[in-house]
Amino acid sequence: GAVVSQHPSWVICKSGTSVKIECRSLDFQATTMFWYRQFPKQSLMLMATSNEGSKATYEQGVEKDKFLINHASLTLSTLTVTSAHPEDSSFYICSASLPGDGKLFFGSGTQLSVL
């Protein structure tokens, strides 16, 4: 299947700092990528849809100023957690779909721990 690479796999940061997570589609171009958040033993919750060359679309209840999304190219989307706090600690996962196929492929996820 298509490969979606996510980096870093885990990150520990101090409260108040910002953290950037990268999501790349390695063997295909993705005009749309998705960012999910997952708490332990819970399902995936869609945070936002990242659109190449335009603003991201955020789901209800997700703070767009806190979770900055940039989709500058057809193969890269970034999620920046600004002024991170302990309650932002979670597993963040990106995904992208093959054009015209509809199948959604996920990155390996990023475990964020905010101290």
Added chain:
Amino acid sequence: QQQVKQSPQSLIVQKGGISIINCAYENTAFDYFPWYQQFPGKGPALLIAIRPDVSEKKEGRFTISFNKSAKQFSLHIMDSQPGDSATYFCAASGSYNTDKLIFGTGTRLQVFP
């Protein structure tokens, strides 16, 4: 109406047995139903998917059964193996937005030798 209900929450199966996970949806506009497998600390991996034009799809030991009238679909894992121990998520999306998946709550499967 956007929810996908999944059961059971957890499942324990002996090696060689059949694992069955069920999902139900309400939105009749949904027309794509994938199943994902997730290991701890990893992103979900697409396992198998079905569209409403067929009632069953089989890939190796994994089978999806789909009941359009009941708005239910299920995953059957035949000859379950310890390596199948993972969390399984069903999902659904509509042709209006095939990329925007709605996930079920997940089933934690444990297969004992």
